[in-house]
Amino acid sequence: MSTHSFDAALHLTPDFDAQPDQFVGHTHPDWWNMVGPFGGMTAAIALHAVMSHPSRLGDPAAVTVNYASALADGPFKAVARPVRTNRSTQHWVLEMRQADAHGVETVVLTGTAMTAVRRETWSATDMPMPDVPHPDAVPRPSLRTGAVKWLQRYDMRPVHGSIPAKWDGSAASEDPLRASLTQLWVRDDPARPLDFESLMAMADIFFPRIWLRRSTMVPVGTVSLTVYFHGGKEQLAASGDGYLLGQARGQAFRNGFFDHTAQLWNEAGVLLATTHQLVYYKE
């Protein structure tokens, strides 16, 4: 059994006797963010429930999770319920719950997933990997992560749009198309062969666009995350434990929410996933 911290955090135990399609798990201290676990890890756990389900047909194609609240440190229930199985696709409803201080279970995550048996077809990419230096040529900055443990779980090498060095409220780039653009190489630390769950987690690797945009650390929280998987098992296996290039750009920031659109390529330039998220911000 893997002793990698990602696998430890992902660990789920079937609890089908208590409720069909239900698993139980426990938050892991290695993946702590500011007020709960790293959202990418939580999303990966929700997907892991699908991957672990005995009725699963095919591999993930589309996954959406919505964060109803931060998870508290402790046990949780993860439900992945197959509600419709077609010939080559399957639709899932996802839910995570935790007991509150009064012992009452509340929903902490909602979501949906679509898995599919993929067949070889005509293929193309209209979002080519940007021309960036090889990860070996990009220094890995040392991060003072403090209590934000999950940042130590990734080897991140920013190519463009790294986290502001000074939180001075200075204006971002004049060019709106680059003002909230980040490009970075990323892989698990220690390295770990890519799978759907770790790709799901890395889809949430980008620090909040609004921090880049404003050089101001306003309070934020992702509320909805969607990942489309363009890589199947073969492409993921071919990616091995190499770096992924992630690129994210904000689109609209208005009245408490902003979105970003993002892509993840492997080192060979294969677009493995596209992802979007909506993020709450204060002020």
Add this chain to the structure above:
Amino acid sequence: MSTHSFDAALHLTPDFDAQPDQFVGHTHPDWWNMVGPFGGMTAAIALHAVMSHPSRLGDPAAVTVNYASALADGPFKAVARPVRTNRSTQHWVLEMRQADAHGVETVVLTGTAMTAVRRETWSATDMPMPDVPHPDAVPRPSLRTGAVKWLQRYDMRPVHGSIPAKWDGSAASEDPLRASLTQLWVRDDPARPLDFESLMAMADIFFPRIWLRRSTMVPVGTVSLTVYFHGGKEQLAASGDGYLLGQARGQAFRNGFFDHTAQLWNEAGVLLATTHQLVYYKE
């Protein structure tokens, strides 16, 4: 009461005595696509269940729907269940069901929504409206729509990347960033003041990117659609019944699925919604 075809198709009747959070509706012939209703209309109905629910808090911020199958002509049930209500946000689980030929109910749509009370904050747009001619200066092509009735429900004025005139399998543009790019003006026909439901529907206005990319009409079907609403009631009201500019671009086409990322601005250039979808294709 409005006699607009969009409102007629949207019509839902609460059926809370039969099941909490459940509405009943009926498909409308005006909105027929090839093998079921226009997916944008179905998504709008799912959102309308949220908008019609007596417990709703705030306005739509993020909505995801997954199409498990085409709807059959006939009645359907639409469920919008509020599963978590916070101080200013609310999380919803969406489902639509129809009885099959044997009278057994099957799930035809899954989804989630997040509604929120929006407050004025710092705002910006990093995805400015492209510089395109005013809708009055763009001719409206006459469409031979045949049985595809829903195309008559919109006044569409393509600015760039219109549906191929010849289905000759010719290669798309050499520039990947423009190969599957479409820009068009669109509004309801007859005109109708914009609301969240009609904006949701218009997020699905784009013909399949793969048709543009390959000049080949391969069978397709949207499997998942996400819309982030950046415009609140004020921005929607200010848009009135004017045109929206829609822009969509494919990202990856691989092994039976492609995605696109898209934006919708009002005539004044306000980014009202960003949207993404994953589409099944054959061959």
